Amino acid sequence: MRASSQIWLLSVTGVLLTAANLFVARLPVSSETRAGQAVTGSPEILPTDQKAPVGSPSDTASSSVAAVALPRASASKRNPASSTTGPAFDWAAVESSDYKVYAANLRALGFPEDLIRAIVTFDINALYAPREAPFRSKPVAPDAPRNERQTMPTLADADRLRQLRDIEIEKQAALKDILGIDVPRPIMRTPVSRNFDGYEFALATLPSEKRNRAQAIVEDEWLAADMIKGLDRPAFVEGYRRIREERDANLKQFLTPAEFERFEMHSTPAGTHLARRTVGMEPTEAEFAAMFKIEWQNWVDTGGVYGLYRAAPVPPEQIAAADQRMVAALQSTLGSERYLDYRMAGSTTGQQLRNFAARYDLTREKLVLAFQLQAEADQLVKEMARARVGTFAPAKAPAVPSQLQTRYTVLQQQTEQVLGVTLWQAWKDGRNLRVKLDP
Amino acid sequence: MLLAGANLVLAGLLFFKLSARGHAGNAPAENVPEAAKTSPSKVVPSQAPELGTRRRASAPDVPTSTPPPATVFTRVYSQDAKAFAANLRAIHCPEQTVRDIVVAEINRRFQAREEALRSKPADHVPFGWSAQTSESKLLQRRQQAAALAREVAALLREALGYEVPVQQPTYAMTSSEQGFQAELATLAPGVRNALRQVQEDYWSKVQTLQDRTKGFWQSSDMAELEQLKKERQEAINRLVSRP
Numbered sequence: 001m002r003a004s005s006q007i008w009l010l011s012v013t014g015v016l017l018t019a020a021n022l023f024v025a026r027l028p029v030s031s032e033t034r035a036g037q038a039v040t041g042s043p044e045i046l047p048t049d050q051k052a053p054v055g056s057p058s059d060t061a062s063s064s065v066a067a068v069a070l071p072r073a074s075a076s077k078r079n080p081a082s083s084t085t086g087p088a089f090d091w092a093a094v095e096s097s098d099y100k101v102y103a104a105n106l107r108a109l110g111f112p113e114d115l116i117r118a119i120v121t122f123d124i125n126a127l128y129a130p131r132e133a134p135f136r137s138k139p140v141a142p143d144a145p146r147n148e149r150q151t152m153p154t155l156a157d158a159d160r161l162r163q164l165r166d167i168e169i170e171k172q173a174a175l176k177d178i179l180g181i182d183v184p185r186p187i188m189r190t191p192v193s194r195n196f197d198g199y200e201f202a203l204a205t206l207p208s209e210k211r212n213r214a215q216a217i218v219e220d221e222w223l224a225a226d227m228i229k230g231l232d233r234p235a236f237v238e239g240y241r242r243i244r245e246e247r248d249a250n251l252k253q254f255l256t257p258a259e260f261e262r263f264e265m266h267s268t269p270a271g272t273h274l275a276r277r278t279v280g281m282e283p284t285e286a287e288f289a290a291m292f293k294i295e296w297q298n299w300v301d302t303g304g305v306y307g308l309y310r311a312a313p314v315p316p317e318q319i320a321a322a323d324q325r326m327v328a329a330l331q332s333t334l335g336s337e338r339y340l341d342y343r344m345a346g347s348t349t350g351q352q353l354r355n356f357a358a359r360y361d362l363t364r365e366k367l368v369l370a371f372q373l374q375a376e377a378d379q380l381v382k383e384m385a386r387a388r389v390g391t392f393a394p395a396k397a398p399a400v401p402s403q404l405q406t407r408y409t410v411l412q413q414q415t416e417q418v419l420g421v422t423l424w425q426a427w428k429d430g431r432n433l434r435v436k437l438d439p
Numbered sequence: 440m441l442l443a444g445a446n447l448v449l450a451g452l453l454f455f456k457l458s459a460r461g462h463a464g465n466a467p468a469e470n471v472p473e474a475a476k477t478s479p480s481k482v483v484p485s486q487a488p489e490l491g492t493r494r495r496a497s498a499p500d501v502p503t504s505t506p507p508p509a510t511v512f513t514r515v516y517s518q519d520a521k522a523f524a525a526n527l528r529a530i531h532c533p534e535q536t537v538r539d540i541v542v543a544e545i546n547r548r549f550q551a552r553e554e555a556l557r558s559k560p561a562d563h564v565p566f567g568w569s570a571q572t573s574e575s576k577l578l579q580r581r582q583q584a585a586a587l588a589r590e591v592a593a594l595l596r597e598a599l600g601y602e603v604p605v606q607q608p609t610y611a612m613t614s615s616e617q618g619f620q621a622e623l624a625t626l627a628p629g630v631r632n633a634l635r636q637v638q639e640d641y642w643s644k645v646q647t648l649q650d651r652t653k654g655f656w657q658s659s660d661m662a663e664l665e666q667l668k669k670e671r672q673e674a675i676n677r678l679v680s681r682p
Contacts, residue, residue: 112512121543123539141570142613198559276563351574434571439672
């Protein structure tokens with residue numbers, strides 16, 4: 001190439017490079033790093049002073065309380081430290097006093113929807129916490145003294161619980177308005193001890209559109225029943241019966257028979273006691289439903305009035321007959337194997353033997369044999385105790401019949417044969433020990 | 440030659456300017472809110488791409504599926520909750536909001552486990568009944584629920600640098616634990632953390648015992664449990680009696 005051409009080419013290249021340098025130097029900062037601006041391709045973040053339309057009473061609200069335009073008051077207290085230098089993105093653009101705007105801004109930043117729901121729910125719970133706190137009672141541990149687990153309800157308690165419920169319903173409506181979701185309201189915790197967890201579980205079995213109404217009816221029943229607790233027993237039982245009949249009638253207006261039965265099964269004491277007694281059995285849904293029908297019949301036959309155990313007087317012979325019918329029905333429904341599992345799950349001896357079997361890898365055959373022998377031995381111990389201790393004159397009680405004692409000894413020997421000497425010793429060592437894990 | 444040299448200089452200058460613009464977004468946050476002083480002031484490297492990282496200039500030889508567009512969330516999010524909190528602070532997220540987001544994120548992660556341990560009708564101890572039971576499945580649920588609450592609380596403490604109360608299901612509560620937590624709240628943070636560790640060690644050893652006995656305890660196991668209780672109390676006494 002001729003020298004003049006080279007010079008010409010280099011000069012042109014130099015001019016172009018100079019122009020390129022000048023152009024790059026004058027370019028603005030890129031859109032990815034501009035503070036407060038939406039990420040490329042995402043909806044624009046709403047300015048903090050722009051209000052979304054005020055929430056209006058919605059026909060989809062979960063209650064009759066109008067959805068409120070909920071100001072995110074804490075946003076004003078969350079002013080981040082101002083900075084003249086620092087990263088290009090600044091959170092200040094995300095914060096808003098309006099929850100819908102805040103949620104929209106989080107969405108624009110790419111926050112997953114379930115996380116947005118959790119963030120907003122947490123924020124709203126924190127917002128309502130100061131209003132709820134004066135009306136809330138402190139959670140009580142199941143091993144607390146009886147006088148902490150249950151107290152006599154008063155009119156002030158009822159008033160407090162209603163006020164708390166109103167606030168929680170308002171919060172629920174706000175969450176529905178902002179997030180479009182139904183968030184279950186915690187069930188009312190009355191001074192009278194109830195299986196609140198069971199009721200929440202039972203409510204969760206209902207279709208979501210029916211839950212709030214069912215919950216309100218149940219809670220109103222509790223408030224009404226608690227107000228007559230001071231009456232004498234017969235008057236209370238009669239009053240309680242009427243209140244429960246009204247409650248059931250109200251529920252049946254919108255629950256299907258299957259929904260009502262399932263709700264009762266998981267909430268009424270007859271059902272929840274059965275659930276607790278059969279945990280170790282691990283019943284299927286069908287088994288549990290069948291057992292509940294039988295147990296409920298027994299509950300009623302032996303004097304149960306809805307949630308009150310043996311509240312109506314029933315002669316002992318009728319109770320005994322009802323118990324026999326229940327046993328026969330359970331045996332027939334469950335079959336011999338599962339009925340044995342039912343018995344083991346419901347007795348301390350059975351529970352201990354299952355733990356023992358797990359520890360020492362006992363076969364089911366040995367477990368079943370040991371349980372049958374031990375259960376009979378336990379029954380004999382009770383009979384021998386009754387024989388020794390008379391009701392009025394223990395000192396003059398007759399000696400324990402030798403037949404009982406002989407039979408008991410035989411049973412013990414047979415159990416030893418089933419388990420073997422070493423395991424028999426281990427069983428005797430631990431079967432009556434009750435461990436307390438709390439320090 | 441002179442012209443060639445000048446062109447080389449100009450080309451080098453252009454290259455340098457383009458590179459400098461690419462690293463602009465990695466500048467550390469200089470003004471971190473007061474409440475977050477314990478956290479690093481600059482964006483903590485996380486599993487997510489760092490803020491401001493640009494896509495590579497050279498395209499890969501083999502065509503790959505287009506990655507999703509980067510968002511602010513993907514840039515600050517980290518599986519490491521502590522890093523996630525630090526990244527949020529680095530973009531001037533107020534501390535209360537950092538807490539809300541981190542708590543919500545951790546709750547989200549634990550949702551399945553919490554759901555499995557949600558209260559069931561059988562968990563309730565009827566009034567007048569003893570809370571003690573031989574039913575190992577009920578005991579196991581109580582302990583798992585209590586352990587889960589402690590795990591979540593520890594994770595939040597680690598991520599945020601301060602205590603966030605975590606509610607456990609009522610059925611898993613014990614009067615003993617409630618009393619212990621109430622006492623902890625009155626103590627200085629250093630002693631509190633040490634005591635919490637003592638308690639955690641105790642429950643960890645109790646769980647080992649539970650796993651070994653499978654719920655059937657014998658005299659030797661009870662003696663071992665009493666020894667654990669004694670050691671725990673001695674450790675507590677040493678900690679609280681320190682000047």
